[in-house]
Amino acid sequence: MTTKAQWTTIGFIGTGVMGKSMASHLQRAGYSLHVYSRTRSKAEELIENGAVWHDAPGTLAEACDAVITMVGYPQDVEEIYLGADGLVNRAQPGSFLIDMTTSSPALARRIAEAAAARGLHALDAPVSGGDVGAREARLSIMVGGELEAFEAALPLLQKLGTNIVHQGDAGAGQYTKMCNQIAIASNMIGVCEALVYAEQAGLDPSTVLKSIESGAAGSWSLSNLAPRIIGGNFAPGFYVKHFIKDMRIALDSAREMQLELPGLALAYSLYERLAAMGEADSGTQALYKVIAAQRQ
Structure with missing residues (x-):
């Protein structure tokens, strides 16, 4: 060795x-x-x-x-x-x-x-x-x-x-990363929906963030990606296209284990829609654009 x-x-x-x-x-x-x-x-x-x-x-x-x-x-x-x-x-x-x-x-x-x-x-x-x-x-x-x-x-x-x-053993690192991506996928929906909700309610998203990021809703995505969304920064820290790839791997391996992951399936469908909008090379926080586009 x-x-x-x-x-x-x-x-x-x-x-x-x-x-x-x-x-x-x-x-x-x-x-x-x-x-x-x-x-x-x-x-x-x-x-x-x-x-x-x-x-x-x-x-x-x-x-x-x-x-x-x-x-x-x-x-x-x-x-x-x-x-x-x-x-x-x-x-x-x-x-x-x-x-x-x-x-x-x-x-x-x-x-x-x-x-x-x-x-x-x-x-x-x-x-x-x-x-x-x-x-x-x-x-x-x-x-x-x-x-x-x-x-x-x-x-x-x-x-x-x-x-x-x-x-x-071999493969365990990748399985663990899939757990990480599964948790992030649904969390990103929540982060984006929270910001759109705040805006629709007439609140200042930055001020809202000060209240919620250190409480029970806190997450890495909320603290690091929500400020980028608020600032209109959708440059990639991690590409949409690569996140779609990760979610596909997780869904495939879940099917092999006969496991249904509805939250992940929803996130995957939303990111596929985002990529179809021409955002495949944007950062994962660009999911906000899909959620915001559904406002009446």
Whole structure:
């Protein structure tokens, strides 16, 4: 098992809204950083600060002790890890592969099995906290995989988050993230409906927020996203299109468990409507536009 002292060269794949901040924390912590992203321009600041660019995931994997991925969709994860030129085939034995994308629990288990067959250590470690948590290294990280691998990777993960919990075997991190997304989905409906209700009643939403965010209605979304809604800021801390992907994964896995989730199904339908309005690249707080559009 690789020890903390041997963690020197880290690969990071996916330098988008959250990934760029996460990679920069590792760079500032003194690790030698190697990066790959489908759009090189998103990694330019990291490269200017000394990161080594790779044109493909495979060459990056060959050069690193550990590789972290933070990409968009399960199909991206599958290609990057299990493709012919993917991480599992190209990483050096003993290396760590840590997928922080919100992805499929079943895919996480497949990756872990393929990695173990090649002497690699795979962890599924999705995160919660959005762009703010990534920027401030305060992410909540939920991890699935072998306990020994988790303990070895913990010093690295501590550079990215503050609430880091080993949830169980491979796939457990992704199942836990689905629980997180299920809770957020219905909560976002409540946040948006509360603001629209306040406006319709002739109240000042900002003043209302002062009263309700610290009480029983309090939530991360209410404290962090409601002010953005009030300010007309619908820029993505987390994309609508990615949240729709997450809810689809949760609904699919719930069906596999013969479980009905009516609140999640409603949220999914509303976000699908939002995407149809041209808001797929907006932040999840743009759900307000769907709720507000129903005012008489």
